[in-house]
Amino acid sequence: MFISNAYAADAPVSGAGGTMELVFMLVIFGLIFYFMIFRPQSKRVKEHKNLMSSLSKGDEVLTSGGILGKIAKISDENDYVLLTINETSEITIKKDYIAAVLPKGSIKSL
Secondary structure, rough: OOOOOOOOOOOOOOOOHHHHHHHHHHHHHHHHHHHHHHHHHHHHHHHHHHHHHHHOOOOOEEEEEOOEEEEEEEEOOOEEEEEEEEOOOEEEHHHHHHEEEEEEOOOOOO
C-alpha cells in the first residue's frame, strides 16, 4: 500500500566497447608502472653496479650504515672490502653496503 512495486530495468547491452576500455586502462596502468616504478629502480641498480666496479684501493667511501673509511684491500674474487676507519681500526664489509665514493681528502676535512 505505501511501497510501490519495483520493476527490473532492461538488461544493458554488452559490447566490444567495455572490453576495449578495460584493455586501454590496463595498458595505461602498465605504462604508469613502468615509468614510475620499474625504470627508475633499474637505473639505480645500474648506477650502483657501476659504482661497485669502479672501486679501487685508496678510495674514501661512505657505507649505508654511515661509516666513513678508506679502502685498504679489495679483491675481485669475493664481495668483501677491508676499510680503514682510522690508523688502528679496520673493518671488513660487503661491497654492496658501500653507498658512495667520496672525494679525496673528505675524511681529513672532518
